[in-house]
Amino acid sequence: MALSLVGGALAGVGFAGYKLGAVTESESLWRPETWRAAFNMPRDTSPPSIGFWLTGWHVDYDSDSTAVVARESEGLDQVILFGWGFDKSGNVTGQDPFPIKGMTGPKKRVLLFGNFNTDGFSADLAHAIVADQQVGQRAIDGILAKVRDFEGSGIQIDFEGVYLSDRDGYTAWLKRLAAALHKEGLTLSVAVPAKQSDNRNGFGGEIDYPSIGQAADFIYLMAYDRHYLGGEAGPVAPLDWTEAVVRYAVGVIPSQKLILGVPLFGYEWVEDSAQNASYGGAFLTNRVAEAGAQAAWDPVAAEYHAEWQSPEGKRVAWWGDERSLEAKLHLAYQYNLKGIALWRLGLEPDRWWPNLHRFKQAPSK
Numbered sequence: 001m002a003l004s005l006v007g008g009a010l011a012g013v014g015f016a017g018y019k020l021g022a023v024t025e026s027e028s029l030w031r032p033e034t035w036r037a038a039f040n041m042p043r044d045t046s047p048p049s050i051g052f053w054l055t056g057w058h059v060d061y062d063s064d065s066t067a068v069v070a071r072e073s074e075g076l077d078q079v080i081l082f083g084w085g086f087d088k089s090g091n092v093t094g095q096d097p098f099p100i101k102g103m104t105g106p107k108k109r110v111l112l113f114g115n116f117n118t119d120g121f122s123a124d125l126a127h128a129i130v131a132d133q134q135v136g137q138r139a140i141d142g143i144l145a146k147v148r149d150f151e152g153s154g155i156q157i158d159f160e161g162v163y164l165s166d167r168d169g170y171t172a173w174l175k176r177l178a179a180a181l182h183k184e185g186l187t188l189s190v191a192v193p194a195k196q197s198d199n200r201n202g203f204g205g206e207i208d209y210p211s212i213g214q215a216a217d218f219i220y221l222m223a224y225d226r227h228y229l230g231g232e233a234g235p236v237a238p239l240d241w242t243e244a245v246v247r248y249a250v251g252v253i254p255s256q257k258l259i260l261g262v263p264l265f266g267y268e269w270v271e272d273s274a275q276n277a278s279y280g281g282a283f284l285t286n287r288v289a290e291a292g293a294q295a296a297w298d299p300v301a302a303e304y305h306a307e308w309q310s311p312e313g314k315r316v317a318w319w320g321d322e323r324s325l326e327a328k329l330h331l332a333y334q335y336n337l338k339g340i341a342l343w344r345l346g347l348e349p350d351r352w353w354p355n356l357h358r359f360k361q362a363p364s365k
Contacts, residue, residue: 056345191222233269
């Protein structure tokens with residue numbers, strides 16, 4: 001989930017667009033949710049379902065994301081809330097997404113904490129937390145204080161780009177965090193990069209799937225960025241690759257702990273790579289059409305792609321649509337996963353939600 005999209009687009013690579021507690025528009029005092037939040041009276045107080053879960057990440061810098069939670073909360077089982085980070089002493093940083101308290105209740109709120117600061121994800125910050133006992137404990141204490149104050153059912157850790165040498169330290173810190181949370185009846189979920197084996201070098205090598213899967217209550221598979229803005233063009237989350245990721249995960253983690261992260265964004269690569277950008281899938285569909293390009297469906301990847309010329313050179317785009325999402329829904333249920341998570345809420349057209357709710361009520365392989 002290292003990406004965020006504001007106004008439809010994100011320029012740059014990787015985590016560059018992540019906004020740490022960055023509310024970009026004030027909340028109207030006349031909105032019912034604002035009044036409800038002030039008195040901590042959420043409209044939706046229902047608990048998560050006992051069946052197939054539909055979850056997603058909320059960001060507070062996009063009003064569309066907040067509007068989706070306000071409208072669809074009763075059909076969501078968890079809402080993962082950005083965003084809190086840390087300083088190098090382990091103190092929690094970030095701004096609370098206040099309006100959420102008027103929309104969804106504590107039973108569904110999950111507070112996300114990551115190794116990011118104003119510059120994005122930081123391996124040095126992660127190292128400070130997992131390698132120093134005192135700093136790590138301060139981070140755990142801060143997490144507990146925040147979840148008590150803002151109220152939630154648990155927290156999610158999203159540490160990305162961790163040094164390979166911190167693999168064991170990260171796992172050990174997560175185990176300590178899990179124990180502290182469980183004492184207070186709170187859950188731990190961990191967002192992990194997609195991998196197909198227990199590689200200990202290269203991308204994802206710092207993540208010990210079996211050990212983290214044992215410690216955590218839920219594992220959110222970030223099954224995207226097979227191709228990314230800093231690399232060569234290609235499908236973002238091809239279906240065959242996603243299935244390979246899921247097959248490895250269910251072999252080392254109980255399937256009912258696993259939630260499949262599904263991207264609602266696409267990428268556009270340009271010969272001048274400084275102009276590479278990420279867009280919401282629906283936005284990208286319109287952008288390609290306006291450029292006069294022909295979108296082609298790739299049945300293996302279950303994504304669209306297009307190529308066209310521009311004054312800046314050749315452009316290549318890959319993105320998913322509702323068919324892509326439907327394929328991931330069936331895949332998750334086929335492998336008996338707990339559910340899916342949308343990265344991120346607010347990028348999808350409103351018309352997708354009826355089908356999402358129908359699948360949740362009657363999932364199929």
